[in-house]
Amino acid sequence: MSQTINLDLVQEMVTNYKTKQYLSIITNKINPMTFDAQSVRFNLASLKAFIETIETEVASHPQYDLQNLGIRFYFSAYPADDLWDQPGYEDIANLPAQYEKLHTLIGIPAAEINGLDCDFDPLDVKTYNGTKPIGPGCAIMAENHGPLTPPGNPAGLWF
Known part of the structure; x- marks a missing residue:
């Protein structure tokens, strides 16, 4: 549709x-x-792979009966670029320095869990009840990397 x-x-x-x-x-x-970013473009293949991984992981754990799968997009902003070479920032270390402090979106898997719309990590069944993981160096399944405009060339944007 x-x-x-x-x-x-x-x-x-x-x-x-x-x-x-x-x-x-x-x-x-x-x-x-x-200035700040006014748009972010996500590659269709990356989004499809992200969705496919969510669906595959959830399907491999049917006992949790997660319903109404989705992706919650959080408005977010990149940290100062002088931190990017520090531990914990490896996921953004190769981004253009011009992204410093600019808006972006971060997609986090979500599902209906016990009647609530909850974030969860399909790669960690301990989160299938909606519990947020904790601990040093904890990583979760998320989608973020897409080119920002500005600083990217605005030619081709409609709005």
């Missing part, structure tokens, strides 16, 4: 972001920024 959204509504929503949230970001006196 194809999903559509009225083009004028899309334009209005993007404009709302640019004239409200984005404007607040670039005029902020406490955390001044000259």
Whole structure:
């Protein structure tokens, strides 16, 4: 089934972001920024692989009966680039330094667990009850790496 959204509504929503949230970001006196990312592009093959891994891992553990699988996208921002060579930052160490402090999205698997919409890690059955894992060096299944604009070339963007 194809999903559509009225083009004028899309334009209005993007404009709302640019004239409200984005404007607040670039005029902020406490955390001044000259610009911020306004879009992130995810490679379709990467997203399909991410979804396939979620589905495969969940299917291999039917006893948990997870329902209504999805991906929750969190608005997030990259840390200062002077940290990127430190332990724990390996996943972003090879990104362009211009991404420092810019907005991005992080996709985390989600499912209906005991009637609640919960994040979980398909690679860790201990999270299949919605419990967030803890511990030093803990890694979870997530999707993040996609080119940001700006600083990328805005040619080709519609909004």
